[in-house]
Amino acid sequence: MIELNDIEKAYRTERIETIALQSIQLKIHKGQFVSIMGPSGCGKSTLLNILGLLDKPSKGNYLLDGQAVNQLPSKKSAQTRNQKIGFIFQSFHLIPDLNVMDNVEIPLLYRGVGRQERMRLVAEALDRVQLSARVHHYPNQLSGGQQQRVAIARAIVGKPELLLADEPTGNLDSHMGNEVMDILKELNRDHQTTIVMVTHDEHQAKKTDAILRLFDGRLVA
Amino acid sequence: MIKHYLKLIWNRKRTSKWIVAEFALSFLAVCGAMTAFFHFYQLYQIPLGFEYRDKWQIRFQMPSQGSEAQIKELFRIRDDLEGFGPIQSVSVMQMLPFMNSTWSSTTTYNGKDVNAVHNFMDDKAQAILGIQLLEGRWFGPQDDGSDEYPVVIDSLLKEQLFPDGNALGQLISDPDDSMLKRVVGVMPRFRQHGELAVCRPYVIVRADPNKEAPLPSRNLVLKMDGSQTPEFEATLAKKLEAMAPSWNFNISNWIDQRENHLKPTLIPLYIMGIIISFMLLMVGLGLLGVLWQNVLQRVQEIGLRQAIGASKVDVLKQIAWEMVIKTGLGIAIGMVLALQVPLLAPLPVIRTVWVAAFVGSALVLVLLTLLCSSYPAFLASRIEPALALKDE
Numbered sequence: 150m151i152e153l154n155d156i157e158k159a160y161r162t163e164r165i166e167t168i169a170l171q172s173i174q175l176k177i178h179k180g181q182f183v184s185i186m187g188p189s190g191c192g193k194s195t196l197l198n199i200l201g202l203l204d205k206p207s208k209g210n211y212l213l214d215g216q217a218v219n220q221l222p223s224k225k226s227a228q229t230r231n232q233k234i235g236f237i238f239q240s241f242h243l244i245p246d247l248n249v250m251d252n253v254e255i256p257l258l259y260r261g262v263g264r265q266e267r268m269r270l271v272a273e274a275l276d277r278v279q280l281s282a283r284v285h286h287y288p289n290q291l292s293g294g295q296q297q298r299v300a301i302a303r304a305i306v307g308k309p310e311l312l313l314a315d316e317p318t319g320n321l322d323s324h325m326g327n328e329v330m331d332i333l334k335e336l337n338r339d340h341q342t343t344i345v346m347v348t349h350d351e352h353q354a355k356k357t358d359a360i361l362r363l364f365d366g367r368l369v370a
Numbered sequence: 371m372i373k374h375y376l377k378l379i380w381n382r383k384r385t386s387k388w389i390v391a392e393f394a395l396s397f398l399a400v401c402g403a404m405t406a407f408f409h410f411y412q413l414y415q416i417p418l419g420f421e422y423r424d425k426w427q428i429r430f431q432m433p434s435q436g437s438e439a440q441i442k443e444l445f446r447i448r449d450d451l452e453g454f455g456p457i458q459s460v461s462v463m464q465m466l467p468f469m470n471s472t473w474s475s476t477t478t479y480n481g482k483d484v485n486a487v488h489n490f491m492d493d494k495a496q497a498i499l500g501i502q503l504l505e506g507r508w509f510g511p512q513d514d515g516s517d518e519y520p521v522v523i524d525s526l527l528k529e530q531l532f533p534d535g536n537a538l539g540q541l542i543s544d545p546d547d548s549m550l551k552r553v554v555g556v557m558p559r560f561r562q563h564g565e566l567a568v569c570r571p572y573v574i575v576r577a578d579p580n581k582e583a584p585l586p587s588r589n590l591v592l593k594m595d596g597s598q599t600p601e602f603e604a605t606l607a608k609k610l611e612a613m614a615p616s617w618n619f620n621i622s623n624w625i626d627q628r629e630n631h632l633k634p635t636l637i638p639l640y641i642m643g644i645i646i647s648f649m650l651l652m653v654g655l656g657l658l659g660v661l662w663q664n665v666l667q668r669v670q671e672i673g674l675r676q677a678i679g680a681s682k683v684d685v686l687k688q689i690a691w692e693m694v695i696k697t698g699l700g701i702a703i704g705m706v707l708a709l710q711v712p713l714l715a716p717l718p719v720i721r722t723v724w725v726a727a728f729v730g731s732a733l734v735l736v737l738l739t740l741l742c743s744s745y746p747a748f749l750a751s752r753i754e755p756a757l758a759l760k761d762e
Contacts, residue, residue: 255374255675
C-alpha cells in the first residue's frame with residue numbers, strides 16, 4: 150500500500166538548512182494499523198504530511214498503491230487525496246459555520262458526487278460514528294469527542310483506502326479518546342482501511358498493529 | 371457546489387450582510403449615474419433637426435416691442451444684410467436655439483390636446499437652418515393672404531395628433547380657436563434646446579410681416595459662408611447701428627451659444643462621473659481589504675479544503691463565487707429599490723435607458739468584484755495545507 154524509499158525532507162533558507170526527515174525506508178501493507186511515535190519536533194507530522202501528499206519530499210520515492218506520487222502535479226495530487234486518503238486532525242478542523250451533515254459531505258462535493266448519493270454516503274458515515282441523531286447540529290453544539298467523530302465521518306465518507314490521523318485523541322479525555330480509538334480499530338478491522346496514526350500516547354499506540362518510532366528525523370524502530 | 375457556497379454565506383450572514391448592503395447602495399449610486407449617462411447619451415443620438423455651424427444670431431431690443439412698423443423694419447434689415455461680407459443669407463426667427471426661452475402652447479385637433487413648443491420663422495429659415503422635410507413643403511409666397519397661419523409640425527406632434535391619418539392640410543388650433551393653423555409640412559424633430567434636452571412636440575408658424583403674431587419676431591439668424599472672422603462682428607455692429615440707430619442688439623454665434631447651453635447639463639454629469647468613479651474605487655479598495663482579511667481568517671478552512679480534495683482552482687473559484695453571490699444579492703436588493711423610481715415617480719426616461727442602466731450597473735459591480743477578488747483568491751490558492759493545518 151505505502152512504500153517510502155530513502156525519503157528526505159529538508160527546509161532550506163538562505164542561511165540555514167534544517168533536516169526534518171532523512172533516509173526513511175518504510176513499507177505499510179494494506180489493512181495495517183500503524184502508529185508513529187517520537188518526541189516533539191522529530192518529524193512525525195512532516196512524515197504524515199508527505200504520506201498525505203500535503204507536502205513533497207526533498208529526495209526519495211513515495212509509492213502509493215504501486216504508483217509514484219511524490220512528484221504529482223498539484224491538481225492530480227488533490228484528486229488522489231480526495232479519492233484515496235482521509236485525514237483526521239488533533240483539533241478536528243470542522244468548519245464552524247456548517248452543520249454536521251454539510252461538514253461531512255465536503256469531500257464528496259469535490260468529487261462531484263450527486264446529491265442523493267451524497268446524502269446516502271453521509272448518512273452511512275455518520276451512522277458508523279454513531280452521530281446520526283446530530284446531523285443538523287453545528288460544531289459548537291457538540292462535545293470534543295463528538296466533533297472528532299464528525300471529523301472521522303468526514304474522513305471516511307469517501308471510503309478512502311488510507312486514513313491518516315494526526316494525534317486524533319490529543320485533545321480528548323481518556324474516555325473520549327478510547328471511543329475514537331474504538332472507531333478507528335473497527336474501521337481497520339471491518340473495512341480493511343489502512344491507518345497511520347501519529348500519537349504521543351503509548352497506551353493508544355499499543356492498540357495498533359505496529360509502532361514506528363522517529364528520532365531526529367530518522368526511523369529508529 | 372453553488373448551494374454549498376450559498377449555505378456558507380447564509381450561515382455567515384452577520385458578516386456577509388454588510389458587504390451585501392455595500393453592494394446594494396453602490397448599485398443604487400451607479401444605477402443613478404448610468405441612468406443619467408444613458409438618458410443623455412440616447413438624447414444626444416437624436417439629430418438636432420437643424421444645422422448650427424456657421425450661424426450667427428442678432429437679438430434686437432426694440433423700444434416698443436412688436437409694432438407693425440418695427441416688424442417691417444426687421445424684415446428690411448434682413449434683406450439688406452444678405453450678401454454683406456461673409457453673410458450668405460438671413461432669416462427672421464422668434465425663438466432662437468440654445469437659449470432658455472420657450473413659447474409653448476396647447477395645440478388642438480379633433481378634441482385632442484397636445485402641448486407643443488411654438489416658434490415663428492420666415493420663408494428662408496428652412497434653407498438657412500438646413501431643415502429636411504418629411505412631408506409637404508415649407509412656407510412660401512403661396513401662403514400670402516391666407517386666413518390661417520401656415521405651420522410646419524414635427525414628427526413627434528404628428529404622431530400624437532394624427533397617429534393614423536395624414537397631417538397635411540389639416541387645421542389645428544388653440545383651445546380657444548384664437549389662432550387657426552394649417553399644416554403645410556412635416557419635419558423631423560426640431561430640438562431648439564439642444565442635444566441634451568428632452569424632445570417635445572414642435573410647431574413652426576410662418577413669420578409674415580403682414581400678419582399679426584401673438585409674439586413678435588425680433589431676432590435674425592445669419593448663415594455665414596465660412597470665411598467670417600471675429601473682427602467681422604465689429605463691422606457688422608457698425609452697419610446695424612447705422613441701419614437701426616434706436617435699437618439695441620447683441621451678436622453671437624451658435625457654436626458658442628450651444629457650448630454655453632450644454633454646460634449646465636454637462637458639468638453636473640462630469641462631477642457625478644468623478645464622484646461615482648471615486649466611490650467605485652473606494653468600494654473596490656474596501657472589498658480588496660475585506661477579502662484579504664477574509665482569506666487570512668480562513669487559512670485553516672482553505673487548508674482543510676485542500677487537504678480533503680480541493681484543487682487550487684477550486685479555491686480560486688470558491689473565493690470568486692462567494693463574492694459574486696454576495697454581489698448578486700446586493701445587486702438584487704439594489705434593483706428592487708431602484709425599480710421603485712420608474713414605478714412610483716415617472717421620469718422622462720425611456721424603458722431602454724432603465725434596462726441599459728440596470729444591466730450596465732450590474733456588470734460594472736460584478737467586474738469590480740472579480741477584479742478585487744482575484745488577488746485575495748490567488749493568495750488563498752497559494753496557502754500550503756500542511757502549514758495551514760499545523761496544530762499550534
